[in-house]
Amino acid sequence: MAKKDKKLILSEESCIGCGNCASVCPSNLKQQKDIDFDVDTEARAIAVSNGMAVIDYNLCKACGICVKNCPVNSLTIEIAA
Numbered sequence: 042m043a044k045k046d047k048k049l050i051l052s053e054e055s056c057i058g059c060g061n062c063a064s065v066c067p068s069n070l071k072q073q074k075d076i077d078f079d080v081d082t083e084a085r086a087i088a089v090s091n092g093m094a095v096i097d098y099n100l101c102k103a104c105g106i107c108v109k110n111c112p113v114n115s116l117t118i119e120i121a122a
């Protein structure tokens with residue numbers, strides 16, 4: 042779970058569904074090392090579904106690594122005041 046004061050935000054208008062975010066997310070990478078991991082059925086912090094990134098806030102730690110790897114700047118980390 043993300044720290045309370047940080048949240049990953051997706052701009053759906055600009056996402057091109059490239060999957061860069063999902064491939065660099067450390068939470069996803071850790072999960073994928075599990076021999077039983079099933080990419081089709083298991084929730085991940087960020088994944089592409091129907092051509093669009095989808096964030097799972099139960100898994101996303103708001104680390105910001107995906108933000109730096111999005112080619113169209115669709116992702117931002119929002120910090121609460």
Ligand code: SF4
Pocket residue numbers: 049065066067068069086087100101102103104105106107108
């Ligand atoms: S902010 Fe970090 S944990 Fe959340 S989806 Fe992006 S890379 Fe994964």
Ligand code: SF4
Pocket residue numbers: 051055056057058059060061062063089093094110111112113114115116
């Ligand atoms: S959020 Fe950015 S990196 Fe992730 S699928 Fe969309 S365009 Fe690609």
